[in-house]
Amino acid sequence: MLEGFLIGHADDQKGGTGVTVLLAKQDAVGGVSVRGASPATRETDLLRSENTVERINAVVLSGGSAYGLEAACGVAEFLKEKGLGYDTGKLRVPIVCGASIYDLEYKSFCYPDKEMGKAACLAAAPLEDGGGMMGAGAGATVGKLLGMKCAAKSGIGIASIRRGKLEVAAVVVVNAFGNVYEPDSKHFVRGCKIGFKAIDIEDALAALERVSINYTNTTIGCILTNAKLSKADANRLADATHDAYSRCIRPVHTRYDGDAIFVMADGDVEANAVALHTLAVKAMSQAILNAVSL
Amino acid sequence: MLEGFLIGHADDQKGGTGVTVLLAKQDAVGGVSVRGASPATRETDLLRSENTVERINAVVLSGGSAYGLEAACGVAEFLKEKGLGYDTGKLRVPIVCGASIYDLEYKSFCYPDKEMGKAACLAAAPLEDGGGMMGAGAGATVGKLLGMKCAAKSGIGIASIRRGKLEVAAVVVVNAFGNVYEPDSKHFVRGCKIGFKAIDIEDALAALERVSINYTNTTIGCILTNAKLSKADANRLADATHDAYSRCIRPVHTRYDGDAIFVMADGDVEANAVALHTLAVKAMSQAILNAVSL
Numbered sequence: 001m002l003e004g005f006l007i008g009h010a011d012d013q014k015g016g017t018g019v020t021v022l023l024a025k026q027d028a029v030g031g032v033s034v035r036g037a038s039p040a041t042r043e044t045d046l047l048r049s050e051n052t053v054e055r056i057n058a059v060v061l062s063g064g065s066a067y068g069l070e071a072a073c074g075v076a077e078f079l080k081e082k083g084l085g086y087d088t089g090k091l092r093v094p095i096v097c098g099a100s101i102y103d104l105e106y107k108s109f110c111y112p113d114k115e116m117g118k119a120a121c122l123a124a125a126p127l128e129d130g131g132g133m134m135g136a137g138a139g140a141t142v143g144k145l146l147g148m149k150c151a152a153k154s155g156i157g158i159a160s161i162r163r164g165k166l167e168v169a170a171v172v173v174v175n176a177f178g179n180v181y182e183p184d185s186k187h188f189v190r191g192c193k194i195g196f197k198a199i200d201i202e203d204a205l206a207a208l209e210r211v212s213i214n215y216t217n218t219t220i221g222c223i224l225t226n227a228k229l230s231k232a233d234a235n236r237l238a239d240a241t242h243d244a245y246s247r248c249i250r251p252v253h254t255r256y257d258g259d260a261i262f263v264m265a266d267g268d269v270e271a272n273a274v275a276l277h278t279l280a281v282k283a284m285s286q287a288i289l290n291a292v293s294l
Numbered sequence: 295m296l297e298g299f300l301i302g303h304a305d306d307q308k309g310g311t312g313v314t315v316l317l318a319k320q321d322a323v324g325g326v327s328v329r330g331a332s333p334a335t336r337e338t339d340l341l342r343s344e345n346t347v348e349r350i351n352a353v354v355l356s357g358g359s360a361y362g363l364e365a366a367c368g369v370a371e372f373l374k375e376k377g378l379g380y381d382t383g384k385l386r387v388p389i390v391c392g393a394s395i396y397d398l399e400y401k402s403f404c405y406p407d408k409e410m411g412k413a414a415c416l417a418a419a420p421l422e423d424g425g426g427m428m429g430a431g432a433g434a435t436v437g438k439l440l441g442m443k444c445a446a447k448s449g450i451g452i453a454s455i456r457r458g459k460l461e462v463a464a465v466v467v468v469n470a471f472g473n474v475y476e477p478d479s480k481h482f483v484r485g486c487k488i489g490f491k492a493i494d495i496e497d498a499l500a501a502l503e504r505v506s507i508n509y510t511n512t513t514i515g516c517i518l519t520n521a522k523l524s525k526a527d528a529n530r531l532a533d534a535t536h537d538a539y540s541r542c543i544r545p546v547h548t549r550y551d552g553d554a555i556f557v558m559a560d561g562d563v564e565a566n567a568v569a570l571h572t573l574a575v576k577a578m579s580q581a582i583l584n585a586v587s588l
Contacts, residue, residue: 037530177568184541186478236331240547246540251575253534255567273549274471281545 001127001160002167004028004266005224008124009135009156010116016107017063019071020135020156021120022171022222027084028266030056030097031234035242036259038216040066043097044260049232053095057084059222059262060098060120061136061156061173064111068100074117099260101175102216103139105148112136127169127224131157131290136220140175142292143191144217150193154180157291161283165226165269168279170241170287172221176249177256180292183247183285190292218258219245221287223280226267233273234263240277244284295421295454296461298322298560299518302418303429303450304410310401311357313365314429314450315414316465316516321378322560324350324391325528329536330512330553334360337391338554343526347389351378353516353556354392354414355430355450355467358405362394368411393554395469396510397433399442406430421463421518425451425584430514434469436586437485438511444487448474451585455577459520459563462570464535464577466515468585470543471550477541477579484586512552513539515581517574520561527567528557534571538578 004025011018032047046053057079062068076094079085085092104111120135131137137155144151154176160169174180179191223241238261245252245259253259261284298319305312326341340347351373356362370388373379379386398405406414414429425431431449438445448470454463468474473485517535532555539546539553547553555578 035533181478184475184478184480236549239329242536243540243545243547246537251537251568251572253537254571255530274545277548278545 002169002224002226005127006124007127008120010119010123011135011138012110013138015110016139017103017110017112018135018138019060019062019112019116019120021075021124022059022224023124024057024264024266027055027057028264029054029229029231029234031231031238031263032260033239033242034260035253036218036257037255039258039260040069040100041260042069042072043095047097049235053086054231056095056097058096059264060096061220062098062100062112063103063136063139065100065102065104067111069098070114071112071117072096072098074114075121078118078121097262099220101136101140101173101218101220106139106141127158127160129159131155131293133294136173137291140173142174142176143179144177145192152190152193153294154190154292155294157287159283159286159290161279163279166271167226168283169224170221170283172219172284172287172291174219174288174291175217176219176252177217177254178249178251180249180288189289217256219249220260221284222262222264225265226269227265227271227276228268229265234265237277237280238263241280241284244281244288248285248288296463296518296520299421300418301421302414304413304417305429305432306404307432309404310433311397311404311406312429312432313354313356313406313410313414315369315418316353316518316558317418318351318558318560321349321351322558323348323523323525323528325525325532325557326391326554327533327536328554329547330551331549332510333552333554334363334394335554336363336366337389341391343529347380348525350389350391352390353558354390355514356392356394356406357397357430357433359394359396359398361405363392364408365406365411366390366392368408369415372412372415391556393514395434395467395512395514400433400435421452421454423453425449425587427588430467434467436468436470437473438471439486446484446487447588448484448586449588451581453577453580453584455573457573460565461520462573462577463518464515464581466513466578466581466585468513468582469511470513470546471511471548472543472545474543474582474586483583511550513543514554515578516556516558519559520563521559521565521570522562523559528559531571531574532557535574535578538575538582542579542582
């Protein structure tokens with residue numbers, strides 16, 4: 001499955017933080033869509049359709065909020081040693097895109113550093129479906145509508161779909177302000193431990209108008225595929241895959257989330273854009289469920 | 295309800311097209327989020343958070359694809375006669391934002407022109423919840439996965455919510471490639487007349503990879519509110535309200551949709567951003583259902 005990619009985790013379970021690295025064995029066409037209002041990201045500007053660099057080497061999902069972006073620097077050094085990166089003529093610059101979740105208040109103040117980023121690279125292995133509290137999922141929590149005291153533990157989820165030659169995998173770290181529900185269902189799966197379990201969370205929130213809600217949350221993910229995509233295709237796919245967030249997490253894309261989705265596409269499989277989009281939404285929905293099945 | 299706004303419809307039921315105008319009695323803070331890949335819009339660049347103009351006079355939802363953007367020119371002339379518009383120093387320029395659906399193949403080739411835009415302004419009246427085939431809904435169809443022959447008629451929907459002093463209304467023209475389902479449910483409401491009614495439409499689509507899908511579709515809408523919003527707030531609210539599209543329409547935000555949502559906010563009611571977002575998603579979900587309850 002998706003032989004051009006590897007996934008590696010490293011974490012500090014005692015401190016409650018970690019990092020997950022998605023490595024292209026060589027490189028991959030990249031894209032991103034940031035749709036939350038409070039993101040912590042790096043190397044997303046270069047992913048704009050009109051900008052120059054098309055292929056990236058890695059996507060780093062990490063804990064530690066903006067501090068955790070440091071882990072990507074360790075990934076860049078690892079890739080440099082491998083001789084990978086964008087060819088500037090005289091040397092190569094690894095293109096490492098990333099986003100971080102806010103887990104600083106989960107156990108203790110700590111964040112993934114350069115060494116942890118390198119450690120995740122050294123642990124890299126082929127993708128397998130599943131989920132747990134490893135890597136960037138170490139410090140993730142979900143359903144923070146009433147703050148950390150009522151939040152439930154969540155983690156990282158991985159899910160893949162194969163359709164003929166086309167392969168699509170989703171990786172996601174669920175650290176959402178909202179709760180997780182089964183897609184297209186009113187069935188509560190995981191989130192805020194008291195109240196607000198029903199789909200009518202929307203009514204409850206409307207009643208909470210005067211409550212100050214300022215905890216920091218984020219759902220960050222990545223779609224990996226062997227489809228043949230242009231950079232613009234990858235950006236469009238990243239944006240469309242947010243439908244999975246909308247369908248599984250309520251509320252989502254709020255002021256207090258930094259919701260982002262990356263895409264890496266390394267193959268030459270021709271795929272209808274709508275079909276690919278639907279498979280990506282499906283894989284991402286399953287990955288979200290896997291991330292909270294602890 | 296939302297006394298600062300009026301809605302006016304004009305249409306050509308025989309030709310199968312029309313226009314709906316949302317007028318601020320004076321002006322309103324504007325925002326927009328375009329998330330389909332095939333939009334037909336006007337005056338959306340000025341709505342970017344960093345650009346100068348903050349207040350707009352009208353949002354025009356029309357049929358006729360890009361031709362139908364002409365209707366907004368009639369709205370601008372109507373507003374000029376009223377003495378409304380952005381004050382440039384020596385004169386006023388009405389700020390009329392708009393988006394159009396593709397209905398050129400519904401009955402005959404025709405589109406809303408300047409006169410029809412003016413007629414919609416003259417018909418403007420207070421908002422009332424409901425739906426039908428009037429205005430921009432005249433030529434709307436839904437569930438065009440297998441083309442127009444299998445599509446169902448749809449229209450325009452209006453739905454509002456009041457919570458204390460806060461008022462939120464949604465207006466939407468559903469002309470989607472996908473089908474409409476009840477929100478957070480697998481219950482098919484309206485769309486493609488043969489097959490593809492189940493939620494597993496996603497599987498069906500994935501199997502259709504080699505089918506050329508190039509019909510033109512779009513769901514365009516607007517949120518009206520008396521909340522106190524900055525322009526950046528309005529843009530954020532427009533983007534977040536796409537969650538309603540994700541939850542009620544499958545698939546949505548495709549290559550073949552031009553999905554867009556505008557916001558007009560004219561009031562001074564303080565509202566928590568998440569509460570407002572949840573109310574907007576709720577109103578928009580109901581408006582989508584109203585648009586297909588024919």
